[in-house]
């Protein structure tokens with residue numbers, strides 16, 4: 001990636017006020033009324049365009065764009081066992097690269113700047129992230145269902161080493177798949193390695209009711225208590241799903257400072273039968289984020305669309321239209337309700353130069369409050385310009401190289417026997 005020149009935005013709207021913004025060295029150098037471009041700056045005339053924090057996808061398997069449309073409308077376990085795992089055995093590094101490039105293109109187009117990923121060939125995922133210009137926390141899925149604990153350790157160590165040198169946009173993490181695919185002993189080992197290397201842990205937890213029942217019968221503990229006993233709950237832990245967490249688990253998770261990432265659309269599509277108990281999580285003080293999960297089980301990466309589902313599912317499950325407010329939902333989707341995901345105040349001098357400019361002519365944004373419109377009315381297509389680390393990744397809705405990315409990803413999917421164009 002080439003070194004970015006200073007970038008200046010003029011005429012944008014921030015909280016209804018006309019502002020200018022300058023970025024230098026990938027950070028916001030100036031922001032406010034009267035901030036003007038300097039000679040030599042790359043400039044964006046953003047007259048009338050709302051300037052907002054980009055979205056943060058807290059849980060995905062980006063390269064699973066290759067599996068889109070192949071879900072067969074199955075529940076979680078048959079879907080994994082029949083449709084996903086057999087094909088993943090044949091997967092090559094180039095598949096992971098182009099699947100991730102496609103996911104990154106979709107995320108840039110719908111306003112996501114940063115994502116948390118768990119997938120095979122993490123160094124290829126990282127290369128795709130770097131080439132796309134997004135930010136991601138990346139890890140290799142760790143499994144030892146087959147009893148191969150040594151293989152798991154080898155994967156964890158080598159992936160961390162490779163990911164540590166993947167440039168400033170990529171952060172390494174440890175991503176044990178779940179409590180039902182990794183042994184106690186390996187989970188305890190992962191917790192120790194994460195502490196030693198000071199890297200985040202990202203794991204699926206409490207996605208299905210069966211997972212809770214199995215955990216209770218095997219360990220006499222609910223999933224969060226079980227993970228805590230193994231030393232896996234901490235401030236650098238992301239728990240994806242959390243659909244079946246009870247009050248005692250939410251209190252424990254809050255006390256340990258973990259983040260729960262809700263994936264409402266994947267949960268609904270796989271019909272897990274419950275809704276992440278957000279109002280109880282908020283009351284307990286749990287840090288919360290939003291994710292799409294992989295495109296194999298969603299099938300979209302448009303987090304703005306999922307944000308609407310999240311807010312609606314919460315209101316519906318609570319039987320209470322006041323269960324969540326639009327501004328609060330927006331903060332969850334942009335990582336501002338989790339210190340781990342959000343990492344400080346966005347859109348401020350000194351903060352990373354990550355931002356969106358929304359289409360000033362989008363009809364969905366013309367009337368009413370911006371936060372409400374973003375949650376309930378706007379599709380990802382209202383994103384006009386996406387900037388990450390001071391680099392313009394999409395301008396005026398145009399993403400350079402999109403045609404090639406789509407073609408190469410489709411070719412890889414066909415090679416895996418996944419992309420059959422069958423008329424409905």
Ligand SMILES: [Zn+2]
Nearest residue numbers: 204240293294
């Ligand atoms: Zn997942």
